[in-house]
Amino acid sequence: MKIALLGYGKMGKIIEKIATDRKHEIVLKIDYNNLDELTTENLAKADVAIEFSTPGTVLGNIKQCFNAGVPVVVGTTGWYNQLPQVKQICEDGGHTLLYASNFSIGVNVFFHVNKVLAKLMNNYPYYDVQVEEIHHVQKLDSPSGTGITIAEGIIENLDRKKEWVNVLTTDGDETADDNIAADQLLIESFRIDSVPGTHTVLYDSEVDTIEFKHTAHNRNGFAVGAVMAAEWISDKKGFHSIEDMFNF
């Protein structure tokens, strides 16, 4: 397949390596320094685009892909309040998009088990639950997209939680959960050094704590999943999330 990379930072560079290893060809690489090359004509040379840029640039890039008629895999996070609008434009125009807050296979298994666990915990009301996420200090958005997906999975399945709230804890701060109502689910975000991504669900009672945790050792898992998604979506139409691909 011919692939356009929209965003050529930490993720774009690893995706290039994985895609090339899988015998794909990179026909376009866009970062902040060559935005003038992001034209309909150049995009149309690709079979599929993979978008890992920034929360502020992702929507414009998605629209460019729609205009060029190129299916797009979106990994960028921090724009999910716009999902309904993008879904509408995608479906009305007969375009193709797949998005995921996290493309790693391990995290998608985690998402599935998280929902099963949340349903089970309806039987045990003396446990409170919270989500923690740790990422590198360059991360622009909080909470992480993965943290939001985990929280949504809990809220859909655990009757006593109705909405999530986020606290970004920086060095030296104590956890500020005093103002969290019983029906709110805390997502606590930490930004530390170069951590690739660690997500934990904690069920805490007076007598014990259950910890359910995923630790990314590097970014390769995200990149492999994104290239697999590009392969999967290249012959499809419509608006898809990664759940459609894994089909657990």
Ligand SMILES: NC(=O)C1=CN([C@@H]2O[C@H](COP(=O)(O)OP(=O)(O)OC[C@H]3O[C@@H](n4cnc5c(N)ncnc54)[C@H](OP(=O)(O)O)[C@@H]3O)[C@@H](O)[C@H]2O)C=CC1
């Ligand atoms: N869904 C998933 O599995 C994962 C999602 N992510 C998400 O992916 C996004 C990117 O992450 P990461 O690669 O670590 O971030 P980086 O900051 O390393 O890379 C972002 C890239 O986007 C480029 N860029 C800036 N403006 C534009 C534009 N208008 N069009 C295209 N590219 C542009 C930057 O260029 P320049 O450097 O020149 O400024 C840079 O190359 C983040 O939102 C992150 O949360 C990350 C990992 C996994």
Ligand SMILES: O=C(O)C1=N[C@H](C(=O)O)C[C@H](O)C1
């Ligand atoms: O910015 C990152 O690095 C990551 N972002 C994604 C997110 O916001 O969940 C996925 C992964 O955790 C790495």
